[in-house]
Amino acid sequence: xxxxxxxxxxxxxxxxxxxxxxxxxxxxxxxMLEFDIELVIEEARSAADIIEAGFKERVRSxxxxxxPVVTIMGHVDxxxxxxxxxxxxxxxxxxxxxxxxxxTSAFQTPVKAGDQDxxxxxxxxxxxxAFTNMRARGAKVTDIVVLVIAADDGVMPQSVxxxxxxxxxxxxxxxxxxxxxxxxxxxxxxxxxNGQLAEHGLNPVEWGGSxxxxxxxxxxxxxxxxxxxxxxxQAELLGLKADYKGLAxxxxxxxxxxxxxxxxxxxxxxxxxxxxxxxxxxxxxxxRVRDLVNxxxxxxxxxxxxxxxxxxxxxxxxxxxxKFFCVKSLPDAEDAAHERRRIERERELAAPKITLDNIFExxxxxxxxxxxxxxxxxxxxxxxxxxxxxxxxxxxxxxVNVRHSAVGGINESDVSLAEATGSIxxxxxxxxxxxxxxxxxRKNVEIRLYEVIYELVDDVTQAASGLLTxxxxxxxxxxxxxxxxxxxxxxxxxxxxYVTDGVVERNAQIxxxxxxxxxxxxxxxxxxxxxxxxxxxxxxxxxxxxKIVGYNDIKAGxxxxxxxxxxxxxxxxxxx
Numbered sequence: 001x002x003x004x005x006x007x008x009x010x011x012x013x014x015x016x017x018x019x020x021x022x023x024x025x026x027x028x029x030x031x032m033l034e035f036d037i038e039l040v041i042e043e044a045r046s047a048a049d050i051i052e053a054g055f056k057e058r059v060r061s062x063x064x065x066x067x068p069v070v071t072i073m074g075h076v077d078x079x080x081x082x083x084x085x086x087x088x089x090x091x092x093x094x095x096x097x098x099x100x101x102x103x104t105s106a107f108q109t110p111v112k113a114g115d116q117d118x119x120x121x122x123x124x125x126x127x128x129x130a131f132t133n134m135r136a137r138g139a140k141v142t143d144i145v146v147l148v149i150a151a152d153d154g155v156m157p158q159s160v161x162x163x164x165x166x167x168x169x170x171x172x173x174x175x176x177x178x179x180x181x182x183x184x185x186x187x188x189x190x191x192x193x194n195g196q197l198a199e200h201g202l203n204p205v206e207w208g209g210s211x212x213x214x215x216x217x218x219x220x221x222x223x224x225x226x227x228x229x230x231x232x233x234q235a236e237l238l239g240l241k242a243d244y245k246g247l248a249x250x251x252x253x254x255x256x257x258x259x260x261x262x263x264x265x266x267x268x269x270x271x272x273x274x275x276x277x278x279x280x281x282x283x284x285x286x287x288r289v290r291d292l293v294n295x296x297x298x299x300x301x302x303x304x305x306x307x308x309x310x311x312x313x314x315x316x317x318x319x320x321x322x323k324f325f326c327v328k329s330l331p332d333a334e335d336a337a338h339e340r341r342r343i344e345r346e347r348e349l350a351a352p353k354i355t356l357d358n359i360f361e362x363x364x365x366x367x368x369x370x371x372x373x374x375x376x377x378x379x380x381x382x383x384x385x386x387x388x389x390x391x392x393x394x395x396x397x398x399x400v401n402v403r404h405s406a407v408g409g410i411n412e413s414d415v416s417l418a419e420a421t422g423s424i425x426x427x428x429x430x431x432x433x434x435x436x437x438x439x440x441x442r443k444n445v446e447i448r449l450y451e452v453i454y455e456l457v458d459d460v461t462q463a464a465s466g467l468l469t470x471x472x473x474x475x476x477x478x479x480x481x482x483x484x485x486x487x488x489x490x491x492x493x494x495x496x497x498y499v500t501d502g503v504v505e506r507n508a509q510i511x512x513x514x515x516x517x518x519x520x521x522x523x524x525x526x527x528x529x530x531x532x533x534x535x536x537x538x539x540x541x542x543x544x545x546x547k548i549v550g551y552n553d554i555k556a557g558x559x560x561x562x563x564x565x566x567x568x569x570x571x572x573x574x575x576x
Contacts, residue, residue, distance in 0.1 A: 178218060
């Protein structure tokens with residue numbers, strides 16, 4: 001088949017293409033049907049795809065309950081570090097061998113549940129960036145989030161940010177109301193904090209809601225055991241299970257270069273058992289596990305589900321949130337890693353940046369009808385005003401969703417959250433840090449800064465308008481009655497017609513009606529002839545011959561309606 005014939009068919013369907021153009025699978029299928037050819041499309045599978053698919057289809061031969069993985073989050077100075085240290089010390093005091101002498105990103109602590117000994121795995125994220133980066137790469141690591149709030153202070157900007165991160169990840173939240181021993185931690189203040197939590201969708205159990213709020217004091221060792229018990233109970237409700245046999249898979253928590261060890265990845269095993277000497281592919285990195293170090297700094301031979309370990313033996317540093325898979329050979333790991341590096345390079349070159357100017361084009365492909373925003377403002381009043389005004393920009397089809405808002409400058413955590421949620425960052429009377437701008441450039445996240453509130457609102461309204469489905473306007477040009485049908489060899493069925501009114505245009509669309517019922521629509525003319533000559537149009541009172549693209553079920557007496565469609569851009573209702 002000649003390329004020119006295919007390009008002609010595409011053009012007849014309204015697609016202008018060249019011999020080097022890339023067309024969609026739907027376009028290819030539809031075009032080949034015009035030639036009575038059934039096209040079978042098979043998706044190419046990369047080595048990495050095959051490995052991931054194998055793990056998704058794994059036979060779970062030894063499925064058992066696993067430990068919950070808990071992430072600790074909270075506002076600065078609310079006692080997160082002290083609480084973690086207290087839990088760590090409880091771990092050592094419980095009689096486990098070895099002491100923790102270095103800061104680790106994850107650790108395990110035992111919990112007594114009745115006559116059973118269980119374990120909880122804690123992840124200490126430095127800020128929110130690692131947590132968000134893992135979500136941005138599709139990693140589901142955390143089962144429960146512990147939100148630490150100081151009882152002498154209350155819900156603060158970073159507390160709200162933590163809540164938004166946890167909600168976006170879709171994990172349950174347990175609140176640790178810390179510093180309960182402080183004089184300022186009065187019952188009145190505690191009830192005020194309960195109200196703040198309820199305002200952000202965390203209605204305490206004490207108020208008839210479902211959010212557990214545990215009163216703790218890291219300094220006095222108060223409520224620590226109760227917190228662990230509640231986490232264990234939450235884990236039971238979640239019914240967490242994993243396969244303990246077979247090749248391991250999991251997620252990177254963080255990575256760094258260490259002298260004498262090279263690239264070191266701190267992982268959490270999620271399925272299977274990771275062993276020393278296993279072959280691994282971790283995002284773009286690969287290698288053979290040289291050694292396994294547990295959360296106490298001890299070398300171990302293996303690690304099962306929910307166990308945090310550090311491994312060396314890989315050729316480069318992976319990113320937080322990268323998934324790791326064990327494979328059967330080093331060449332398998334190398335092929336998958338190199339393929340991912342190539343794909344990532346291509347993606348970086350081709351990745352479109354989501355902006356307020358191109359949001360319609362970007363969102364339309366995903367059929368998304370929501371404009372996600374992350375808003376930072378100079379003062380609380382400005383932020384609340386923006387939330388109120390932006391919340392009014394909505395219709396039945398499109399809504400503006402302020403996924404996170406806070407007072408202060410734009411930082412790296414904001415960029416990470418915007419990337420993970422596909423949002424655009426808007427700053428009002430604030431600036432962005434140089435690190436945030438650099439990260440935004442790498443992650444293709446748009447940051448827009450404003451000093452006039454209505455300029456911000458107008459830009460968002462215009463962007464949201466772009467998400468509205470355009471109105472289709474139909475203009476009927478004329479009608480033609482089929483008087484006779486001719487079958488011509490190598491051409492097909494030709495309709496001999498008489499134009500009864502208006503005009504029939506060569507490039508317009510055709511609708512076929514039979515006995516007053518529409519039987520075919522949105523067709524194009526392949527040929528329009530007046531006597532023997534090609535014609536651009538034929539007017540009322542004249543005879544003509546028509547050949548409809550891909551349609552031969554034409555009969556005498558049918559009426560062909562010629563029409564033209566156009567799209568009319570719609571606008572969101574004014575908010576002022």
